[in-house]
Amino acid sequence: KGAVSGELLDRALLAFKSSFVRYVRAELPRRKTQRGVLGFDDLLLSLRAAIDGPRGERLVQEIRTRYPAALIDEFQDTDPVQCRVFERIYDPHEKAPLALFLIGDPKQAIYGFRGADVFAYMRAAEQAATRRFTLPTNHRSDPSLVRAVNTLWSRARAPFWFSEIRFQPVDTPDDARDRLGGTLLGKPPLEILFVPRPAADEPKKGKKKPGKINKGDAGVQLPYLVAHEIVQLLHSGAQLDGQPLRPRDFAVLCRTNAQARAVQHALREASVPAVLDGDSSVFDSETAAELERVLAALCEPGTASRIRAALLTVLLGRNADDLIALEASDVGWEACVASFHRWHELWETRGVVQALYSLQDDEDVAARVLGLADGERRLTDLAHLLELLHTQALQARQGSFALLSWYRRMRGDVRFRSDMGMAAESAQIRLESDAHAVTLTTIHKSKGLAYPIVYCPFSWDGRLLQGGSGDPISYHDKQHADRLTLDHDPKHGARADHQQQAEIEALAEHLRLLYVALTRARHRVSVVWGGFKEAEKSALGYLLHQDPRAAADRLAEATCKRIDGLDDAELLSDLTALVAAADGGIALRTVTLDVTSELYRPTHLRAELVQPALPRVPRERMRASSFSRLASGTAAVTASVDDAIDLDAADEGLAAPASAADDAPQLGPQLGLALGSRIALADFPTGAVRGRLIHSIYETIDFRAKDPSALTAHVARTLTGYGMAVTAAPTLAQALARTLITRIDEAGLPELACLGPDQRLNELEFMFPVAHAEGDHGGTPLRAAALARVLREHAVTDAERVYADSVGRLGFSALQGYLRGFIDLVARHEGRFYVLDYKSNHLGSDAADYAHAPMQAAMHEHHYVLQYLLYTVAVHRYLERRVPGYDYEAHFGGAYYLFVRGMDPAHARGTGVFSARPCHALVHALSEALRSPGGVA
DSSP states (O other): OOOOOHHHHHHHHTHHHHHHHHHHHHHHHHHHHHHOSOOHHHHHHHHHHHHHSTTHHHHHHHHHHHOOEEEESSGGGOOHHHHHHHHHHTOTTOSSOOEEEEOOOGGGOOOGGGTOOHHHHHHHHHHTTTSOOOOOBOSSSOHHHHHHHHHHHHSSSSTTSSTTSOOOOOBOOTTOOOOEEGGGTTOOSEEEEEEOOOGGGSOOTTOSSOOOBOHHHHHHHHHHHHHHHHHHHHTTTOEETTEEOOGGGEEEEESSHHHHHHHHHHHHHTTOOEEEEOOOBGGGSHHHHHHHHHHHHHHOTTOHHHHHHHHTSTTTOOOHHHHHHHHHOHHHHHHHHHHHHHHHHHHHHHOHHHHHHHHHHHHTHHHHHHTSTTHHHHHHHHHHHHHHHHHHHHHHOOOHHHHHHHHHHHHHOHHHHHHTTOSSGGGBOOOSOOTTSEEEEEHHHHTTOOEEEEEETTTTOOOOSOSOTTSOEEEEEGGGTTEEEEEOOTTOTTHHHHHHHHHHHHHHHHHHHHHHHHTSEEEEEEEEEESBTTGGGSHHHHHHSOOTTSOGGGHHHHHHHHHHTOOHHHHHHHHHHHHHHTTTSEEEEEOOSOOGGGOOOOGGGOOOOOOOOOSSOOOOOOEEEOHHHHHHTOOOBSOOTGGGOOOGGGGHHHHSOOOOOTTSOOOOGGGOSOBTTBOTTTTSOOSHHHHHHHHHHHHHSOTTOOOHHHHHHHHHHHHHHTTOOGGGHHHHHHHHHHHHTSOOOSSSOOOGGGOOGGGEEEEEEEEEEESOOBTTBOOOOBOHHHHHHHHHHTOOSHHHHHHHHHHHTOOOOOBOEEEEEEEEEEEEETTEEEEEEEEOOOOOSBGGGGSHHHHHHHHHHTTHHHHHHHHHHHHHHHHHHHSTTOOHHHHEEEEEEEEGGGOOTTSOTTTTEEEEOOOHHHHHHHHHHHHOGGGTO
16 A cells, blocks of 8 residues: 555554453453463464454454554464464455555475464465565675575476475675685585495496485484584685684584584584584483482482492593492592482582582582583583572472482473473573584574574485374365365375375475575585485485476476486486586585594694793682581682581581481371470481471561461471471471470560561571781681680680680681671561571480570580671671661670470470670670681781
8 A cells, every 4th residue: 555654563563462462361361260371372362263253343443443554574484373363454355554564485484393384374475466575685695605596496496396485586785795715715605515325336237226325324424524524624724704714604504403413523523612502402411311310329328329320420520440449448438428428418408509519519520521522511511400400499399309300300201391391491402602613503493593604414314204104194285275184094095195295395394494504604505415315305306306307296206206216427417517507606526424534633723721921929719618617627618609508407417316218207296295394396307307497497487477277288388398298297387386486585585476577587698708818918817726716815604715625626727718608597676686596406305405504515516606606797797787876785686596396485494595695895806806817816
């Protein structure tokens, strides 16, 4: 109807959003009840049903009135449902001034496996027979390459099989020029690499057909041919825009991810970096298989076979000789098993990611893996898998065995993976680094992209249909308006016709795939051709060797038969004729598949490592530590996630043996809350896992909640998440509920139940500098003696002096860097702030075991005194920056260590509660000692 204003087109782009959302809002409640959650296909089908339904005319008229024009891009990827919607709304027979713009290229319709239907596009294009417009200029590729592609497709009859899809030669801008120089200057930009058959496969006298190149052999050898070709060009002096060619100037387009991985392997053997930009899942990678073995060992650290399997992975780097030597040494093997037990405890207490990060640090995984040719790929996959494990652990709150089971199913069951919503981007393999590497990808993935130089080594593969001869096939039924039809009965009488139609449609799609592949190049493209098995059915064969005498409707069949009977000399004759017709645009070169021994490493690709001169001597590496590391006497290590965590729950093992076995004694509701002075949780199992469980419950419940059943249900869910029996839930919930109303301090925090959510900071993380250097001068690292000096100077009782001496004997390495940790709870009550820590230590089975004296012994033995002093310093520094007019004496209320097994209102006042409020002078002196140890030690 003429020109359409820009404003009208802008309105058109929003046409369906408003109307469709209104429809869905009206229909969704009813359809949710009838059909469950709506998917993308449901949305389209619902809209089609709406416009064809009794109220459809009203909806259509409203859309037409508000949005008389619509513009749809990539329309070649449409389907009949979408077409029906647009045809109904923008009916060309309507008198209203409607405009529908369909933008698409049917030559690039390659997403049939996703539901796109090129037949729907062709029907729509037929309706716009006299209103078609095209873009006749190629702004992407060099002029000589455009002419070569024009020649290849123009010489073929029915180049895309269907008459509705035509090939129209295109031009380039007047100022366009060829940009390849050096040895490639003036060379034909489209190259056919011809692979001859082995001499033994040439037809002998009396033999009707020549032999074929085995597809299996070609799949193994062609990747090395491509690698050899790329290496030769990199070493040839060829240039692009005056600069030497680099690996990133190349792309290899394959039909499958497996082919791309094979090329990547060959390129890496030739020391050429290559990255895989595909759509395969990270769960299918070799790293995923190795990580499964490591996870299994972490789940069962007491099983020697699991540990052996994990050690023999690339991640942990042992070989058979290492394993024999390790098992021959009792000390070495016990140390190895102890490491796996430690990582297991980390998994149970702090999560799988923390355990694996610790393993990576302890085993130096990154350095070992990066030393491999594909190390960057492996390390990228490992980081990706850890991210997916962490996400699943957070969402499902599963124990270690449940998480391992999920991981195994994700690796082994593609349908389960799809059901979990990880079939696409979330689990898709990520690029490790593409800045200086050859790009390896599938043709489907390459659509819409462009690369300087392209290789297509597998375009000869002529397998048209997947599956066996008796499998169902789909085809478009010409007798029913090209309706997509599924033939699932192999015994059907018309099966042969349906099979032939399906193969023709597959060939047409392969022709479109070939077109996409050949038009991704900006400057040069190479294809491989020869007498490969099944090559006679390929799209490339259809273009290169058509039978000129065949009838139009038998062209594909006749060409297939012709190629099947051609020997190498006859194939080369056809190719020579094509080269002559291209007038210098196409080159033909015979190559051999036996190139593995010819691969070499060009000297100009080697990077010589030179140590730079440092302006000054570097300082000692900054480190991070935590209370757990200081108290255990271990050396501070390089900062990692583990160092941020104070493993309080693990301290239970110091008071009672840890047990995380599924058959450990379970607390049942029959125990009751108290038998005389016996504590309610006397029989609740000990161990780091149970400690972390109790911490988790305190972190996630509302202290003021009054509904006992809700607390019991929450405890049951948490037990399930930790892989424990729910029979303990009623009694554990009742016991924890009693701790919430236990009197803590008459003069300070009355009880936990007085704290609302807005008065709590759960798991408050802190990190502050320790012994930082000033300027370029190294500071004095923190040693145990400095801490002991401060505590001794401010000690009042003999017990405090004795504890100061025990701190001085801590064996941790001198620390210069940061101190990190997590405080279980920082609470605010009536303007004062308190530090609280939950302790699940088993001090005994009676209430008397949780009186002040036993608790004080535990506080000293496990260095909880040092812990609350460090926490107090952290909160003191935090409040100084956050509270206006902050004053320690007025605002800090003290620290409470809640030994929860002994807390109950029925017990004597103070049972299970250890309180302390260090004086301001001690807190200030300790803070200064951490800041500058040299001033006090």
